[in-house]
Amino acid sequence: MKIADLKIYPFQAKRVYSTVTAALGGLANKEGGHSFSDFAVIELTSDEGVKGYGEVSDIPDTMFMPDGTKFTIEQLEAYLAKQLIGKEAFQIEELLQGYPEKNMVDERPDGTVYDIVGCGVDNALLDLIGKSLNVPVYNLFGGKKKDKIWVSWVVYIRGIEYLEAEIAEKVTEGFDAFKLKVGIDPKEDLERLRIIREVAGDKAVIKLDANSGWTFDEAVENLKRMEKYNPAGIETPIPYLDVEGKAKLKSRIGMPILEHVHSPEFGLELLKHDAVDVFNVSTAGAGGMFKARKVLALAESAGKQCLLGSTVECGLGTASQLHLAASSSLITWPSDLIGPKMYLNDFLTAPHVWDQNHLLVPDGAGFGVQVDSELK
Structure with missing residues (x-):
């Protein structure tokens, strides 16, 4: 089963209240907290017409593309299309080897790194595989x-x-x-x-x-x-x-x-x-x-x-x-x-x-x- 197409859709979710956490030195992680979060939804389509979806969660405004340019949904779509279209979806371990990509992560002030793009790709592949086999991912x-x-x-x-x-x-x-x-x-x-x-x-x-x-x-x-x-x-x-x-x-x-x-x-x-x-x-x-x-x-x-x-x-x-x-x-x-x-x-x-x-x-x-x- 090969990946025939890839699309990415933006989404913004509003929080029930503005959330504040601490950072290094006991300061607020972000002045005023977070009142909303930005997301990207990855849609993979197989050559059999099956669609799988993955979520790039809570995208920070500090994230960049691998070449150092500012992160955008359009650039992410073009980047992942080159990485995934034409590839065998079941080769999931091989397809995930390129993640985390150094610039394309959510790196917190204390050094914690969240590979949110790698997670979105992983999830889209697993959802696609599960649907193609008609089984839940946990199976x-x-x-x-x-x-x-x-x-x-x-x-x-x-x-x-x-x-x-x-x-x-x-x-x-x-x-x-x-x-x-x-x-x-x-x-x-x-x-x-x-x-x-x-x-x-x-x-x-x-x-x-x-x-x-x-x-x-x-x-x-x-x-x-x-x-x-x-x-x-x-x-x-x-x-x-x-x-x-x-x-x-x-x-x-x-x-x-x-x-x-x-x-x-x-x-x-x-x-x-x-x-x-x-x-x-x-x-x-x-x-x-x-x-x-x-x-x-x-x-x-x-x-x-x-x-x-x-x-x-x-x-x-x-x-x-x-x-x-x-x-x-x-x-x-x-x-x-x-x-x-x-x-x-x-x-x-x-x-x-x-x-x-x-x-x-x-x-x-x-x-x-x-x-x-x-x-x-």
């Missing part, structure tokens, strides 16, 4: 091990006056796990954690995420104050690339350390220093399901538990994450797949289905979701 990776995925509601940094109502609403919806973004104002972080614990109750799972916002000493001090509210773990407490620092911190605090692992190489470095307890894996980070499975295999060999992180995908990207989680027994922590509730609009014909705090894994050929024809 390409050993079958479905679970029907629904536990999700933690992500609580971004904003005014405390909004927090109690937000958490109460999510508790009413059935959420019993939360991820609290911290790292800018220690006193406010502590108060926000207190409110979540009070509203959500003693049994709620509350993860913290400092987004590289603290120094080592700040992390020790801040986490010591937060212990009384029993957080389940801390993600990226100090600069992302400071592996030795996290190993040292791990011996100083009384809670698990969670970290984004987007490649087996970085995972091996973390394991070498015994620096983390839980792997945060994502399709957007690793460059798609195919590569994310390799990170999960590494976690399995080391006996590490996992969760699925997120760059806040729309419906198609969320579907690929759900198929990844469904095909793995390692996803035991609540995952951060809040896109279906964080965006006011989407490009799927039908929304994802929730069972309180769980997202149902879509069945059907490919990723089991349909792209709205109006996108085109």
